[in-house]
Amino acid sequence: MKCVIVDDEPIARKGIKKLVVQISQLELLGSFNSAEAVSGFIQTTFVDLVFLDIQMPGINGIEFARSIPKHTLIIFTTAYSGYALDSYEVDAIDYLVKPIDPAKFRKAVDKAITYHSLLLEEDKKNIENIEDEYIFVKSDRRFFKVTLKDILFIEGLKDYVIIQMDGQRIITRMNVKNMHDLLPKSTFLRINRSYVVNKNHIDSFDNNDVFIKDHEIAIGNSYREAFFEEFMKNKPSQ
Template identity: 70%
Template structure:
């Protein structure tokens, strides 16, 4: 599981980092001393789990938790036990009071791993099968066969994705991360945090947008260099 630490205390961040290093299922991507910088990071990078302090300058942990994607899990790490009830409002996996006991930390991680596995399995059920030429997508209690070459783009909308074709759109419950990992990378490219495009259907592009049929889709800042390297330098 890919995780980050958000805590304004350097000693606390170091303590959590050491606990994370003891658990092979966890991969620490980065740590932050404020919620604002962490918010920018998770908008551009897939994060499975956040170790989140509550009492921080600026945006506090509870406020930040309300803006975190539902598929990203939260374990609160704080010196104040009185916030425990508030943590239930954002469906936190656990609430650990500093100094954090290693046994309680491991128990919290086990709960996170179990819940994370359940989320992945739920998303996989929406994509029943995927082959070289087509996928089956569950929508409205039915499975629809979609030829990969017919997909113009995939759009993320909260807990759902919209598979857009020229004359049809299909909405299914799953995350952008899940569908992007399943779609073949030689055909599809994530152009920003909310869109995955079929490279074969790109008609034109400029410095800021790609154009597919009559659709105009913005190129995200964190995806721009890779996009131009792929389409300009390699002349794909």
């Protein structure tokens, strides 16, 4: 699971990092000193789990938790026990009071891992019979056969994805990251937080956007380098 730490106290961040690196299932993507500092990162990078302090200058942890994408899980880490009830309102996985006991930390992480696995299983139930050339996608209580080469792009909207084809689109309950993970990377490329495109259908692109038929899709800042590396590697030398 990809995780981040958000805490305004350097010592607290260091202590949580020490606990995180001891758990092989966790991959620490970054450590931030405020909600404002991490908000842009979460908008452009898929994060599975946030270790989130509550009492911070500016936006506090409870307020920030309400803006975090639904697929991102939260474990609160705070010096104050009085916010426990508030944490339930934002569906936090657990609430740890500092100084954090390593055993309680591990228990909270195990709970997050279990819940994350359940979310993945729920997503996979909506995709059946993954083959080289097609997939079956559940939509409106039916499974629709979707030929991979016909997919123009996939758009993520909260807990759903829209599979866009020429003249047809199918909506299914799944997040865009898990959908991308199921598709062949040789053909499908993620170009921003919400879009995965079929490289074979790209008509043109510039420094900021990809054009597929009459659709214009922005290239995200954190995806730009990988995008141009992919498309320029076969460019003939001058």
